Amino acid sequence: MKIQQVTDLVSIKRSIESGNDEQKTVVKEIIAKVRRFGDAALKELTEKLDGVCLSSFSVTEEEIADAYAQMDTRFVSIVREAAENIRTYHEKQLRPSWMTTQENGTIIGQKITPLDSVGVYVPGGTAAYPSSVLMNTIPALVAGVKRIVMVSPPNREGKLPAPVLVAAKEAGVHEIYKVGGAQAIAALAYGTETIHAVDKITGPGNIYVALAKREVFGDVDIDMIAGPSEIAILADDTARADEVAADLLSQAEHDPRACSILVTPSQALAEAVSIEVERQLKLLLRQDIAARSIADYGRIYVTSNMDEAIETINQLAPEHLEILTEKAFELLGKIRHAGAIFIGRYSTEPVGDYFAGPNHVLPTNGTARFSSPLNVDDFQKKSSVIFYSEKALMENGEKIAKFARVEGLEAHARAVEIRLKNIRETH
Incomplete structure (x- = not known):
């Protein structure tokens, strides 16, 4: 693994899933087809792209029961406990609506309302990601979303992976469809005969899913367009x-474009880690993927002191940050930019991926400078509440009218002044 001085810092940023012209054209065509032909388009595209002809997209209770029969009880118990940890953590994020009354009788406040419906995309096909199910659905349920729709691409047998269905059931998701790719995003955004449209779409996917989410944004909300881990x-x-x-290496095995960086003032540690990475690489099942990631995006930066190391971390604004130092908690306050922060040697990153409770859907590509992990707020909206009293309007009406006229909005000013006139006439 390459060791270099921090003066040669290479940005963690990589190109986000922007796609090429051909991919963008394909996505736009798929979305247009689904909008026009609905279920018929979904059936055609699922047969063409996933290699399976489905008579129904809906996951049945029998399929869920079969999924439980396939899984060992130990795993089901682990999923159940992880779901409870995630639920407990996100419940602490809930905020109440509020109102406050001023001396002049004015009442102002904020009304918090959960979204009506959310669609969750879970990657599938040859892989199974039950953790994605838990992390995307539980915060929405905690937020009070009444309708959660899960979509995931079917395998060649027309099924979804058993771990995914078990996680969905344990999380509390009841509306599940076997459809994937850009066509699934289009169905969630615009609706078909079977899948009714939602208000927001979350969840990771391949380049076509990412481009489709970007394309439908504005008609519906989305969580983010995430880059590699x-x-x-x-x-x-x-x-x-x-x-x-x-x-x-736990991140390097994700993707050839995953980024793994060590920042340390210790030259001895840097050299020892470089040797260890090469040794452990040989033990991995996904060795080829991890090796490409380490070669292209793996770095060890040696700094002159810890303050310089901390500033380097803040420049990187990483998705995951581990602090493995003698007095780790003392450094926490100096970290300005990171998606999730893991403190101490026993807080290895997979703890957060699966079990601890905080969300693993995190800002990537340096966007931790201004964005946050997926959370309960992402599934709620806020409405301002204003009750202006007669006394308040008499006190401030002329100021408001003046403000409106400065902006050239005479009707705004008159809407206030007509009320001032009527108040004076009644007193």
């Missing part, structure tokens, strides 16, 4: 090289 580790010479290397 990334981890940065801030460590001193108290960290164990084998543990640091294992954590770097």
Whole structure:
């Protein structure tokens, strides 16, 4: 693994899923087809792209029961416990509506309302991601969303992976459809005979899913267009090289474009970790993917001191940050930009991926500078509440009318002044 000085810092940013012209054209054509032909288009595209002809897109109770029969009870128990951890964490994010009364009788406030419906995309086909189900659906349910629709591409047998269905059931999702790709995003955004449209779409997917989410944004809300996964580790010479290397590789195995970075003032640790990464790479089932990631986007940066290391982390604004130092909590307040922060040697990143409770849907590509993990607020909207009293309008009406006329909006001013006139006439 390449070791270099922090003066040669390479940005963590990589090109986001912007796609090429051909891919964009394909996505636009798929969306247009689904909008025009509905279920018929979904059936045709599922047969063409997923290689399976479905008579129904809906997942049945029998399929869910069969999924439970396929899974060992230990895994079901683990999913159940993880779901409870995630639910408990997100319940602490709930905020109430509020109102306050001023001395002149004016009441102002904020009304918080859950979204009516949310669509969750879960990647599928040859892989199964039950953790994505839990992380995307539970915050929405905690927020009070009444209708959650889950979509995921079917395999060649026309089924969804058993772990995904078990996770959906444990989370509390009841509306599940076997449809994937850009066609699933189009169905969620615009509706078909079977799948009614939703207000927001969340969840990761391939380039076609990402482009489709970008295309429908504005007609519906979306969570984000996420880039490849990334981890940065801030460590001193108290960290164990084998543990640091294992954590770097835990992200590298995701994707050839995943980014794994160690920032440390310790030259000795840097050298030991570089050796460990090469040794542990040989043990991985996804060795080819991890090796490409480490070669292209893996770096070890050696800094002159810890303050410089912290500033380097803030420049990177990583999706995942691990702090593996002697006094890790003392450094927490100095971290300005990171999606999720893991403190101490036992808080390895997979703890957050699956079980601890905080959401694993995180800002990537340096966007932790201005955005947050998926959370309950993402599934609620806020309405301002204004009750202006007669006394308040008498006190401030002329100021408001003056403001309106400065902007050239005479009707705005007159809407206030006619009320002032009527009040004076009645007193």
